Amino acid sequence: xxxxIIGAGLTGVSTAWYLRKAGHQVTVVERREAAALETSFANxxxxxxxxxxxxxxxxxxxxxxxxxxxxxxxxLFRLPAEPARWRWGMEFLRECTPYRAYRNTLAIGRxxxxxxxLLRDLRSETQIEYQQLQRGVLHLxxxxxxxxxxxxxxxxxxxxxINASVLTPDECVDYDAALGSVQPRLAGGMLGRDDESGDxxxxxxxxAEVAQQAGVNFQYGCDIERLMLEDRRVTxxxxxxxxxxxxxxxxxxxxxxxxSFSKSLARRAGERLPIYPVKGYSATVTVRDEKRAPSxxxxxxxxxxxxxxxxxxxRIAGTAELNGFNLELDPTRCEALLDWMEDLFPGAAxxxxxxxxxxxxxxxxxxxxxxxxxxxxxxxxxxGHGTLGWTLACGSAQALTDIIDKQPPDVKFPFWKGRS
Ligand SMILES: Cc1cc2nc3c(=O)[nH]c(=O)nc-3n(C[C@H](O)[C@H](O)[C@H](O)COP(=O)(O)OP(=O)(O)OC[C@H]3O[C@@H](n4cnc5c(N)ncnc54)[C@H](O)[C@@H]3O)c2cc1C
Numbered sequence: 001x002x003x004x005i006i007g008a009g010l011t012g013v014s015t016a017w018y019l020r021k022a023g024h025q026v027t028v029v030e031r032r033e034a035a036a037l038e039t040s041f042a043n044x045x046x047x048x049x050x051x052x053x054x055x056x057x058x059x060x061x062x063x064x065x066x067x068x069x070x071x072x073x074x075x076l077f078r079l080p081a082e083p084a085r086w087r088w089g090m091e092f093l094r095e096c097t098p099y100r101a102y103r104n105t106l107a108i109g110r111x112x113x114x115x116x117x118l119l120r121d122l123r124s125e126t127q128i129e130y131q132q133l134q135r136g137v138l139h140l141x142x143x144x145x146x147x148x149x150x151x152x153x154x155x156x157x158x159x160x161x162i163n164a165s166v167l168t169p170d171e172c173v174d175y176d177a178a179l180g181s182v183q184p185r186l187a188g189g190m191l192g193r194d195d196e197s198g199d200x201x202x203x204x205x206x207x208a209e210v211a212q213q214a215g216v217n218f219q220y221g222c223d224i225e226r227l228m229l230e231d232r233r234v235t236x237x238x239x240x241x242x243x244x245x246x247x248x249x250x251x252x253x254x255x256x257x258x259x260s261f262s263k264s265l266a267r268r269a270g271e272r273l274p275i276y277p278v279k280g281y282s283a284t285v286t287v288r289d290e291k292r293a294p295s296x297x298x299x300x301x302x303x304x305x306x307x308x309x310x311x312x313x314x315r316i317a318g319t320a321e322l323n324g325f326n327l328e329l330d331p332t333r334c335e336a337l338l339d340w341m342e343d344l345f346p347g348a349a350x351x352x353x354x355x356x357x358x359x360x361x362x363x364x365x366x367x368x369x370x371x372x373x374x375x376x377x378x379x380x381x382x383x384g385h386g387t388l389g390w391t392l393a394c395g396s397a398q399a400l401t402d403i404i405d406k407q408p409p410d411v412k413f414p415f416w417k418g419r420s
Contacts, residue, residue: 004251012257014397031223036204044317045308050192052109054367056095074304088276091365115395132198197297262383277360282317292348375418
């Protein structure tokens with residue numbers, strides 16, 4: 001079958017790889033000039049199997065209330081809001097019940113565990129290098145309540161077969177001496193031992209290279225404007241290239257993997273995907289003092305920040321802002337990243353020349369991605385991965401390949417089935 005994928009981010013490129021491995025002819029159409037130039041460009045760099053809990057959980061409404069009015073709040077709902085933002089916000093609140101949060105955690109956790117196994121296989125098969133580290137992710141808790149929450153999460157992770165253990169503050173420092181200065185403030189930690197970190201952009205670019213060598217056709221600089229439909233099937237995709245020329249691309253089946261822009265493309269198929277672009281920031285800085293810089297990837301559970309070592313750089317990422325497709329960098333939110341770095345790891349990095357970046361997480365209200373078939377016979381979705389697009393990339397791509405091939409995926413997950 002000839003399958004056309006819209007989007008060459010983490011999700012689209014991974015999908016291309018697994019579809020090609022299954023013997024399909026694959027074309028990836030991407031409006032940018034290369035792979036991974038949008039949300040997959042400078043993310044937090046974590047493969048975080050140990051973080052399946054969605055933002056929408058029973059603590060979230062109170063936490064969001066506490067942060068209201070703070071410009072550096074980890075989660076910011078900017079006003080005035082358009083109807084789509086209100087709607088997404090209401091759906092988010094509905095997902096905050098204990099039952100739904102637990103159900104969503106299990107779904108994401110199963111997909112994450114599956115994805116982690118596939119990533120290891122992919123690495124040994126392709127030998128791609130992307131400054132990866134397999135030292136895990138260490139979650140830090142700064143108060144008793146957060147630590148108790150972490151302990152409950154670690155029990156769920158064990159049920160899911162994800163290797164995670166709770167550490168005392170001393171054990172955190174034993175694992176990474178760079179935590180020495182913060183140790184007196186720590187309530188404890190949780191180490192996701194199966195977790196990894198690295199450069200997601202490099203990963204995607206390298207995977208696109210091996211996919212191309214394996215026969216995948218990448219058409220860059222081509223913006224898909226419309227899906228053409230006939231008899232409840234997609235017949236072709238209309239595009240405009242970087243010179244303004246119009247054309248079309250035709251396949252037997254189509255996959256929308258266009259990140260936050262998937263929603264508008266799916267609308268043409270008559271389907272409403274519950275995706276909202278949730279903006280996040282990152283800052284990349286150079287390591288100044290090896291001894292003070294963490295080598296394990298860090299998640300600060302109290303302030304919702306993450307940090308990953310990428311070669312001789314540190315990537316600090318976090319914050320969630322609901323403000324449409326706006327990608328402007330707010331100086332207050334940028335500075336909050338560096339303040340966090342200096343607070344936890346004083347002197348570790350040269351903060352004088354940070355590279356700031358913002359990206360739009362394609363977020364569903366419950367953080368469960370949209371993987372499966374649309375209401376049209378030959379249109380599929382692999383999108384809506386929100387905070388965990390890299391963590392879930394391989395598993396989502398393999399599962400969608402199975403669905404397209406009419407095989408049962410090897411993971412229990414609420415796959416999308418087209419809604420009329
Ligand atoms: C600050 C931040 C930190 C994060 N940290 C992590 C982390 O540590 N670990 C993790 O697992 N995840 C993390 N994420 C989430 C992860 O980066 C995303 O989920 C992931 O990048 C989404 O990938 P994607 O391929 O679905 O979307 P994208 O990377 O946005 O790719 C979609 C592609 O589709 C193309 N496209 C869109 N519309 C069209 C069109 N009409 N025609 C042609 N092409 C089109 C775009 O140009 C783009 O290249 C983070 C995100 C942010 C913002």
